[in-house]
Amino acid sequence: MILVTGGAGFIGANFVLDWLAQSQEPAVNLDKLTYAGNAENLASLAGDARHVFVHGDIGDTALVERLLAEHRPRAVVNFAAESHVDRSIHGPEDFIQTNVVGTLRLLEAVRHHWNALPAGEKAAFRFLHVSTDEVYGTLSSTAPAFTEQNKYEPNSPYSASKAASDHLVRAWHHTYGLPVLTTNCSNNYGPYHFPEKLIPLMIVNALAGKPLPVYGDGQQVRDWLYVKDHTSAIRRVLEAGTPGETYNVGGWNEKPNIEIVQTVCALLDELRPRADGRSYTTQITYVKDRPGHDRRYAIDARKIERELGWKPAETFDTGIRKTVQWYLAHPEWVARVQSGSYRDWVAKQYAAA
Ligand code: NAD
Numbered sequence: 001m002i003l004v005t006g007g008a009g010f011i012g013a014n015f016v017l018d019w020l021a022q023s024q025e026p027a028v029n030l031d032k033l034t035y036a037g038n039a040e041n042l043a044s045l046a047g048d049a050r051h052v053f054v055h056g057d058i059g060d061t062a063l064v065e066r067l068l069a070e071h072r073p074r075a076v077v078n079f080a081a082e083s084h085v086d087r088s089i090h091g092p093e094d095f096i097q098t099n100v101v102g103t104l105r106l107l108e109a110v111r112h113h114w115n116a117l118p119a120g121e122k123a124a125f126r127f128l129h130v131s132t133d134e135v136y137g138t139l140s141s142t143a144p145a146f147t148e149q150n151k152y153e154p155n156s157p158y159s160a161s162k163a164a165s166d167h168l169v170r171a172w173h174h175t176y177g178l179p180v181l182t183t184n185c186s187n188n189y190g191p192y193h194f195p196e197k198l199i200p201l202m203i204v205n206a207l208a209g210k211p212l213p214v215y216g217d218g219q220q221v222r223d224w225l226y227v228k229d230h231t232s233a234i235r236r237v238l239e240a241g242t243p244g245e246t247y248n249v250g251g252w253n254e255k256p257n258i259e260i261v262q263t264v265c266a267l268l269d270e271l272r273p274r275a276d277g278r279s280y281t282t283q284i285t286y287v288k289d290r291p292g293h294d295r296r297y298a299i300d301a302r303k304i305e306r307e308l309g310w311k312p313a314e315t316f317d318t319g320i321r322k323t324v325q326w327y328l329a330h331p332e333w334v335a336r337v338q339s340g341s342y343r344d345w346v347a348k349q350y351a352a353a
Pocket residue numbers: 005006007008009010011012030031032033034035036037038056057058059078079080081082083084098102130131132133162184185186187188189194
């Protein structure tokens with residue numbers, strides 16, 4: 001059995017669903033159910049004894065110790081985090097609390113548990129930390145993509161907190177020998193993506209007839225990966241990664257934001273045309289830029305391909321079509337996640353747009 005943290009969020013929920021679709025091995029899922037966590041993402045697992053959901057905080061040492069002792073997982077996969085850059089700019093405190101202090105407490109609880117395991121279980125145990133390409137900072141338009149050798153240059157409170165957590169994970173391996181693995185992935189998209197992030201925000205705003213807010217000049221570049229390719233990469237690293245190593249994960253899909261928004265509009269024009277026959281692109285609105293906005297991210301994912309044989313299965317064209325179709329097919333999910341706190345966030349973030 002494995003222990004997953006943050007498994008009610010976007011990537012964590014996709015990971016748990018894919019895990020249980022591909023293996024019989026149970027998963028204990030520890031999630032605090034912040035605004036970003038949604039138990040409904042896991043509704044299809046209701047009654048499935050292989051999934052044990054626990055509502056709680058990775059920083060609650062007594063709880064984590066109890067779960068480790070009770071379930072004796074062979075691995076921990078740590079997704080739990082505050083994940084939205086714009087929220088980290090408005091309020092960094094929660095990011096330090098969960099991403100840094102929470103990771104520290106989780107590592108300590110896991111270390112004590114691991115230390116007491118019999119030799120065979122101890123050798124097979126893994127702690128996989130799910131991190132981001134944002135720890136590497138920003139790239140010029142001509143710079144080579146980030147490799148695992150790039151130095152850490154985080155620029156936002158979010159990426160600084162993730163960089164700190166990565167350093168803790170590294171140190172727990174170097175100092176205590178904990179068998180850790182770290183993945184640094186590029187921008188994900190797909191089902192269950194919370195509509196505060198670019199792609200789902202554009203889909204839900206477009207369908208609601210609202211403006212599509214593009215920050216600055218819209219020429220910032222991100223490298224997009226369909227979420228199910230991320231979950232397959234994590235499974236592969238867990239299976240065959242070398243403890244102490246880090247693996248970059250990316251989709252070889254660098255695109256400027258404005259092109260992403262135009263692609264979403266074109267798909268909606270085809271699949272759910274506006275009543276007035278005009279294109280959704282007429283809703284695009286340029287708004288003030290994100291402070292400290294990183295210009296470009298790009299991932300060199302050759303190490304994970306070379307050493308572990310992992311490659312993404314989706315192209316951007318296939319993945320974005322599936323994503324738009326998923327949102328069109330799940331209006332009830334969209335309606336439910338757009339709660340009071342979601343509306344408060346949108347009002348605050350886009351007030352002066
Ligand atoms: P998300 O915000 O959608 O989900 C985070 C989940 O963690 C939520 O279910 C939330 O309730 C839970 N959580 C938050 N604080 C917690 C705590 N203290 N204890 C237990 N659970 C807690 O995030 P996501 O987009 O699914 O990202 C998951 C992980 O992947 C994060 O670590 C993020 O940094 C990393 N990542 C994300 C992306 C991306 O594009 N979204 C890319 C690379 C890496």
